[in-house]
Amino acid sequence: xxxxxxxxxxxxxxxxxxxxxxxxxxxxxxxxxxxxxxxxxxxxxxxxxxxxxxxxxxxxxxxxxxxxxxxxxxxxxxxxxxxxxxxxxxxxxxxxxxxxxxxxxxxxxxxxxxxxxxxxxxxxxxxxxxxxxxxxxxxxxxxxxxxxxxxxxxxxxxxxxxxxxxxxxxxxxxxxxxxxxxxxxxxxxxxxxxxxxxxxxxxxxxxxxxxxxxxxxxxxxxxxxxxxxxxxxxxxxxxxxxxxxxxxxxxxxxxxxxxxxxxxxxxxxxxxxxxxxxxxxxxxxxxxxxxxxxxxxxxxxxxxx
Amino acid sequence: xxxxxxxxxxxxxxxxxxxxxxxxxxxxxxxxxxxxxxxxxxxxxxxxxxxxxxxxxxxxxxxxxxxxxxxxxxxxxxxxxxxxxxxxxxxxxxxxxxxxxxxxxxxxxxxxxxxxxxxxxxxxxxxxxxxxxxxxxxxxxxxxxxxxxxxxxxxxxxxxxxxxxxxxxxxxxxxxxxxxxxxxxxxxxxxxxxxxxxxxxxxxxxxxxxxxxxxxxxxxxxxxxxxxxxxxxxxxxxxxxxxxxxx
Numbered sequence: 001x002x003x004x005x006x007x008x009x010x011x012x013x014x015x016x017x018x019x020x021x022x023x024x025x026x027x028x029x030x031x032x033x034x035x036x037x038x039x040x041x042x043x044x045x046x047x048x049x050x051x052x053x054x055x056x057x058x059x060x061x062x063x064x065x066x067x068x069x070x071x072x073x074x075x076x077x078x079x080x081x082x083x084x085x086x087x088x089x090x091x092x093x094x095x096x097x098x099x100x101x102x103x104x105x106x107x108x109x110x111x112x113x114x115x116x117x118x119x120x121x122x123x124x125x126x127x128x129x130x131x132x133x134x135x136x137x138x139x140x141x142x143x144x145x146x147x148x149x150x151x152x153x154x155x156x157x158x159x160x161x162x163x164x165x166x167x168x169x170x171x172x173x174x175x176x177x178x179x180x181x182x183x184x185x186x187x188x189x190x191x192x193x194x195x196x197x198x199x200x201x202x203x204x205x206x207x208x209x210x211x212x213x214x215x216x217x218x219x220x221x222x223x224x225x226x227x228x229x230x231x232x233x234x235x236x237x238x239x240x241x242x243x244x245x246x247x248x249x250x251x252x253x254x255x256x257x258x259x260x261x262x263x264x265x266x267x268x269x270x271x272x273x274x275x276x277x278x279x280x281x282x283x284x285x286x287x288x289x290x291x292x293x294x295x296x297x298x299x300x301x302x303x304x305x
Numbered sequence: 306x307x308x309x310x311x312x313x314x315x316x317x318x319x320x321x322x323x324x325x326x327x328x329x330x331x332x333x334x335x336x337x338x339x340x341x342x343x344x345x346x347x348x349x350x351x352x353x354x355x356x357x358x359x360x361x362x363x364x365x366x367x368x369x370x371x372x373x374x375x376x377x378x379x380x381x382x383x384x385x386x387x388x389x390x391x392x393x394x395x396x397x398x399x400x401x402x403x404x405x406x407x408x409x410x411x412x413x414x415x416x417x418x419x420x421x422x423x424x425x426x427x428x429x430x431x432x433x434x435x436x437x438x439x440x441x442x443x444x445x446x447x448x449x450x451x452x453x454x455x456x457x458x459x460x461x462x463x464x465x466x467x468x469x470x471x472x473x474x475x476x477x478x479x480x481x482x483x484x485x486x487x488x489x490x491x492x493x494x495x496x497x498x499x500x501x502x503x504x505x506x507x508x509x510x511x512x513x514x515x516x517x518x519x520x521x522x523x524x525x526x527x528x529x530x531x532x533x534x535x536x537x538x539x540x541x542x543x544x545x546x547x548x549x550x551x552x
Binding site: 046049051072073074075076077080082084085086087088089090091092099100103132148149 | 421423424426427428429430431432433434437441442445446520521522523
């Protein structure tokens with residue numbers, strides 16, 4: 001469990017990145033900080049492993065103030081995955097994955113054996129172990145980054161827009177992979193993104209942030225979608241523009257069992273399964289809104305933030 | 306052409322090879338001046354350059370001082386120092402160190418500066434200490450430029466150590482100076498050729514050493530940041546702005 005207690009961060013240049021932020025991030029769940037550029041979400045993440053120290057307030061991990069120990073020891077106990085992988089370009093993949101265990105004094109043979117297993121875990125061919133990072137594709141590099149983050153078997157995994165720089169198809173792959181990993185490994189994941197779809201897909205707890213890391217809303221994706229707390233949230237998740245509010249398109253003649261759905265602007269958003277042309281449980285009160293996640297509505301939101 | 310042959314004849318005459326004023330003895334002296342100066346210069350220049358490169362502080366001051374040092378006329382400086390200290394190896398070493406430090410500094414700090422900031426940030430975020438970042442990340446990645454600075458400085462020192470002959474010391478420059486004084490141009494030419502040959506030999510040795518020192522992945526040009534294009538780059542055995550000798 002990670003707890004923020006009235007954390008404020010003012011940078012030397014006067015920027016107030018985080019103002020009086022308090023939140024509990026539950027263990028073994030994925031918490032996603034989502035917001036526009038400059039909202040302080042990355043600052044929040046980097047305060048957890050003391051890459052940035054708060055100006056005031058405190059952060060506790062399982063009840064222990066993180067400022068009490070050494071920053072280096074803290075960082076070595078937390079997995080960190082960033083955009084563009086942050087791999088050491090002069091080291092082979094396997095040495096990159098084994099970096100932190102080796103720093104901690106694990107024997108090279110053991111560290112390498114474990115690194116190989118981690119490559120399996122993140123779905124990378126072992127043949128890539130002796131390549132240099134620049135010889136890998138962007139998606140493969142991110143997988144190596146995740147493997148390195150997992151190498152110390154941390155309880156906490158921090159992910160700073162890890163899939164921001166890969167193409168949409170690879171991003172989908174990596175997101176699915178992360179969901180699978182999280183299902184298997186049960187880490188406390190803190191994930192930063194500006195992509196609300198990604199946040200809703202990955203997050204058990206989604207935190208929508210405004211400037212100064214002010215919490216606009218915190219909740220499960222369902223709660224946020226069903227009840228946006230403010231106009232800002234509604235706008236951010238795309239509800240106000242009708243992107244999340246889907247309707248059955250009556251203009252398309254049906255063939256088969258699927259019914260075409262359109263969003264508020266009239267664009268095709270996906271289909272919904274309706275055996276025999278009847279929506280399951282259809283009645284006046286059924287909101288297609290909440291079903292939107294179960295159909296393929298991933299066509300619009302990518303560049304929303 | 307005759308003069309050139311005469312010079313070669315002088316160089317390969319066994320009688321001139323040995324003895325107190327022979328080529329070998331002066332070669333050893335020349336290497337001694339060079340080695341001593343470089344050792345002192347490396348001890349001063351590299352750590353200072355690494356410090357500036359790692360912290361990013363004091364860069365402007367270092368640039369200003371090393372540019373000024375590069376502009377100092379070595380020959381004038383050595384006579385100035387000798388006026389105060391008298392003859393000896395000391396003044397020579399001082400001026401050669403002043404000559405060698407700027408390229409070493411430049412190599413070290415520009416090498417470190419060229420290391421991608423996000424790589425360093427990542428190294429810190431996964432729990433490397435500042436020393437580990439310096440020795441395991443920054444220095445390996447900066448090694449081509451650091452070593453380029455060492456090669457550049459060494460060549461300048463070998464060339465400039467010829468002034469030892471002017472101030473009562475020996476070294477290969479002695480042939481040059483004696484030859485000019487005695488109007489024995491074959492002797493002067495032989496001295497010049499010997500200095501050039503020594504410089505080329507030492508640079509070749511350093512080039513070989515560079516292969517051992519620079520990590521594989523760096524030497525193969527594989528260390529570009531993932532942001533950059535996937536096209537392979539040529540090996541980067543860059544020299545750092547080879548400044549002309551100030552003789």
